[in-house]
Amino acid sequence: MGHSRSRLSHRHLFALGTFLVPLAALALLGWNELQRSGNAAQQALANEGRQFLASARQAIEQQLDRALSRLQAESQRLLIERGPVKTALQLREQPEFAPLRSIVLLDEQFGVEWPRLHVYSVNLAFVRDGRRGAEGPISSVLQSADLLLTRGRHQEGIELLRHIATTLEAANPPEDRNRSLELIEGEILARFRLATALGKTRDRAGARGQFERVRDLVAGVTPFIRLGSDLPMLALLAETELARSGETEDRLQLLRAIAANKYDTIADGLLSALAARLGDCFDDEDPERAEVDLLLAEERQRAYTRTFAATYDLVLKYGLRLRRTRQPSLDARESRDERLVATVAGETLLLAVRPATHEETAQWKCAWVGLHVDLVQLLAPTLRQFAGDTRTFTLAIADADAGEVAILPPPAAVPADFEPPSTETNGLLLRAYPADPARFAADAEAAARTRTQMLIAVFVTALGGALWSWRSVSREAELARLKVELVSRVSHELKTPLALIRMYGETLGMGRARDGDQAAEFGSIIARESERLTALIQRILDFSRQQAGTLDYTPQSLDLGELMRSVANAYAPHLEARGALLIDSLPFGIRVRCDANAAESALVNLLENAAKYGIDGDHEREIEFDLVALDGRAVVEVRDRGRGIPPGEVDRIFDGFYRASNAGEVRGAGLGLSLVRHFARAHGGDIEALPREGGGTVMRLSLPLAPTEPAPGTAATPP
Numbered sequence: 195m196g197h198s199r200s201r202l203s204h205r206h207l208f209a210l211g212t213f214l215v216p217l218a219a220l221a222l223l224g225w226n227e228l229q230r231s232g233n234a235a236q237q238a239l240a241n242e243g244r245q246f247l248a249s250a251r252q253a254i255e256q257q258l259d260r261a262l263s264r265l266q267a268e269s270q271r272l273l274i275e276r277g278p279v280k281t282a283l284q285l286r287e288q289p290e291f292a293p294l295r296s297i298v299l300l301d302e303q304f305g306v307e308w309p310r311l312h313v314y315s316v317n318l319a320f321v322r323d324g325r326r327g328a329e330g331p332i333s334s335v336l337q338s339a340d341l342l343l344t345r346g347r348h349q350e351g352i353e354l355l356r357h358i359a360t361t362l363e364a365a366n367p368p369e370d371r372n373r374s375l376e377l378i379e380g381e382i383l384a385r386f387r388l389a390t391a392l393g394k395t396r397d398r399a400g401a402r403g404q405f406e407r408v409r410d411l412v413a414g415v416t417p418f419i420r421l422g423s424d425l426p427m428l429a430l431l432a433e434t435e436l437a438r439s440g441e442t443e444d445r446l447q448l449l450r451a452i453a454a455n456k457y458d459t460i461a462d463g464l465l466s467a468l469a470a471r472l473g474d475c476f477d478d479e480d481p482e483r484a485e486v487d488l489l490l491a492e493e494r495q496r497a498y499t500r501t502f503a504a505t506y507d508l509v510l511k512y513g514l515r516l517r518r519t520r521q522p523s524l525d526a527r528e529s530r531d532e533r534l535v536a537t538v539a540g541e542t543l544l545l546a547v548r549p550a551t552h553e554e555t556a557q558w559k560c561a562w563v564g565l566h567v568d569l570v571q572l573l574a575p576t577l578r579q580f581a582g583d584t585r586t587f588t589l590a591i592a593d594a595d596a597g598e599v600a601i602l603p604p605p606a607a608v609p610a611d612f613e614p615p616s617t618e619t620n621g622l623l624l625r626a627y628p629a630d631p632a633r634f635a636a637d638a639e640a641a642a643r644t645r646t647q648m649l650i651a652v653f654v655t656a657l658g659g660a661l662w663s664w665r666s667v668s669r670e671a672e673l674a675r676l677k678v679e680l681v682s683r684v685s686h687e688l689k690t691p692l693a694l695i696r697m698y699g700e701t702l703g704m705g706r707a708r709d710g711d712q713a714a715e716f717g718s719i720i721a722r723e724s725e726r727l728t729a730l731i732q733r734i735l736d737f738s739r740q741q742a743g744t745l746d747y748t749p750q751s752l753d754l755g756e757l758m759r760s761v762a763n764a765y766a767p768h769l770e771a772r773g774a775l776l777i778d779s780l781p782f783g784i785r786v787r788c789d790a791n792a793a794e795s796a797l798v799n800l801l802e803n804a805a806k807y808g809i810d811g812d813h814e815r816e817i818e819f820d821l822v823a824l825d826g827r828a829v830v831e832v833r834d835r836g837r838g839i840p841p842g843e844v845d846r847i848f849d850g851f852y853r854a855s856n857a858g859e860v861r862g863a864g865l866g867l868s869l870v871r872h873f874a875r876a877h878g879g880d881i882e883a884l885p886r887e888g889g890g891t892v893m894r895l896s897l898p899l900a901p902t903e904p905a906p907g908t909a910a911t912p913p
Contacts, residue, residue, distance in 0.1 A: 243615040243626040246587040250580045250626075251619045257576040258533070258620055262546045265291055265565060266531070273297070273563065274553050278308060279453070279495045293572035296499040298506060299560035300547070304514040306507050307560045309500045310458045332358070332380040339387065348395055355388040359404075368414075375418055379425065382411045386428050393435070402439055405432040426459050434468045438475055445472050446482060446489075453492040455500075462497040469493040502566050510536055510545060535569065535621030537596040544569040570601055577602055588629040594618050605629075692727070695720050747789035747876055751900045754828050755780045755821050757790065761797045762819055769817065774805040778819040784828050787900040788877045796873045797830070799866035800893050804834035807854075807891075827879070827896045835890040844883050870895070 268291065272281040278297040285291040299308040335358055342351035362381040366373050389404030412419075412429035419425050437444040449472045451457065452465050469490055476486045513534055532547040546565045554560060570577075573591075580589035590604035604614075604627045614625040698716040707713035758780045766776045786793075804817045818833040839847060843854050848871040867881075874881045879897035886892045 246626050247617050250589050253576045266548050279492050293568040296502050296566040298503050298564040299558050300562040302561040306503045352391050358384040405435050408432040449489045453489045466497050537593040542593045542601050587626040590625045592623045594623040749787045751787050754784050754786045755782045769805050772805045775816050780821050784823050785900040786828050786897045792873045796870040800832040807836045830895040832893040
């Protein structure tokens with residue numbers, strides 16, 4: 195029968211707990227130390243990032259204070275004498291003030307005082323009859339003239355335009371005090387188109403006369419022109435054509451007027467185009483070319499300044515007003531500058547506003563002077579110190595109110611679990627990122643891997659120690675159980691042969707045998723039981739040496755078939771006495787290298803098991819004893835038709851003292867198969883138990899074949 199599961203005694207549990215509790219405490223301390231070291235490393239990195247941000251913030255503040263202070267002082271020195279446009283151009287020529295983009299003048303409420311903002315016209319170029327809600331007759335005739343000119347019928351178109359102009363002039367004479375503004379506008383438009391058509395036919399004198407008439411007509415009705423009218427634009431176009439066909443001084447005067455913002459009601463794009471056309475009239479060799487280039491630069495600066503002023507009026511003005519309301523008193527402007535960082539159309543800019551001086555207020559009617567600065571260019575010398583991979587961290591800057599717009603973008607690759615430290619200054623949001631994200635990630639991964647490895651090492655150590663302790667304690671308990679079971683089984687196994695020996699010995703000693711034959715029978719029984727007793731004691735001794743690791747073998751080359759035949763001849767009578775018939779197939783010449791006595795004992799154990807565990811009531815049974823050479827191994831099979839082995843116990847029957855659950859009352863200590871497996875494995879082989887088709891068991895023992903020995907008198911083949 196199978197043995198029951200062993201239980202640990204209180205002494206064993208106490209010993210196990212004595213080992214595991216300190217080990218668990220050590221593992222907990224190790225884990226806490228790993229966590230503490232990891233947190234300390236993270237804290238050190240965060241402190242380094244904050245120190246990096248503190249130095250970057252200080253450098254940026256110093257750069258802004260120094261640069262804006264000098265820029266404001268220089269603008270104050272030049273503004274009265276040169277004006278906003280020329281001051282901006284002159285300052286930008288100096289590398290120190292190159293970030294300056296434009297200068298705007300503001301009123302008390304931070305509204306734009308200069309440059310005056312343009313009100314864009316949405317009117318069509320044709321004169322419409324507002325009373326009828328449709329195109330008037332003048333517009334229809336002008337369209338007809340345009341159609342003729344488009345089709346190349348220039349003379350007909352010119353005659354029609356001339357007819358329109360003279361007709362309107364006659365219908366609306368200059369001396370009439372009640373002249374119609376609508377008819378004057380129609381005449382101006384007709385004469386302007388007529389002048390353009392004459393210019394294309396190279397009638398320069400006729401074109402010049404019509405342009406002069408347009409200029410004079412517009413000048414006469416200027417006080418009455420409605421807001422958004424196209425007449426000022428036509429007048430400027432006419433003046434441009436007159437200047438281009440006139441003297442050099444005429445072109446210079448008009449170019450100076452445009453650069454000085456005298457035509458602030460005209461769209462900037464048109465003014466810039468007209469200035470460029472005037473500039474094209476001067477060759478590179480003209481003495482006035484230097485002045486022309488300067489005037490064109492002033493025109494570009496004027497146009498840029500007015501574009502910025504429009505943006506300021508729509509977006510930035512209210513931010514300054516909000517700051518103004520937070521000041522304790524209106525007099526605060528006398529000693530406080532304002533700095534406004536804002537993002538417009540994806541671009542971040544800086545507007546530095548200072549109070550206007552008394553002279554500036556008297557001349558320009560302004561209360562504040564605003565300096566529009568390219569923030570990135572202004573901070574570039576400082577930012578170069580904090581960007582790149584020469585440091586542990588790199589700097590990223592964004593608008594604090596529009597954080598998604600980056601002035602200095604963060605690295606392309608940012609560790610997913612990294613939370614950058616941040617700070618704000620002057621409306622800027624500063625963040626610190628690892629300069630080398632790959633190295634940062636590798637360091638973090640290495641630290642995490644080290645902590646994990648140390649944790650695994652501690653865990654494996656604790657688990658190994660626990661398993662070792664459990665195995666040691668379990669082994670000790672198992673050995674104790676085996677000792678008790680060994681004593682019990684050996685006592686039971688020894689008791690029967692000793693009782694028989696004693697009984698038949700006493701019978702013979704008292705002379706109670708009937709005759710000599712009975713005395714011989716009693717002596718045979720005593721000899722058989724003595725032999726069984728000797729075999730049992732030998733097995734116990736072999737198992738003891740096996741467990742102690744002192745069971746040694748003396749391998750030698752032998753003919754396994756010859757050995758098996760001798761075992762079969764010697765053991766066949768014992769098998770027949772138990773009702774078993776041994777059938778063997780044992781060829782000679784299959785040689786193995788093993789201990790002969792141990793091999794004989796293993797074969798006897800297999801044959802004895804085959805005979806012992808037969809089916810109850812079956813007094814005639816066959817046991818097959820075979821030997822074959824297969825794949826370099828000698829395979830011994832002992833096949834019986836006995837009770838077999840339960841499927842779940844096929845491997846356990848080779849354990850010491852284990853007996854199958856269907857062994858019943860068959861005598862045995864459970865040592866034979868354990869010794870057979872030890873013998874097989876010690877010689878490089880193995881044994882397995884297989885179910886036999888039709889019932890029974892096949893015990894298959896395999897051993898390596900011995901190397902082939904050369905025949906006597908022949909030389910060995912060299913390897």
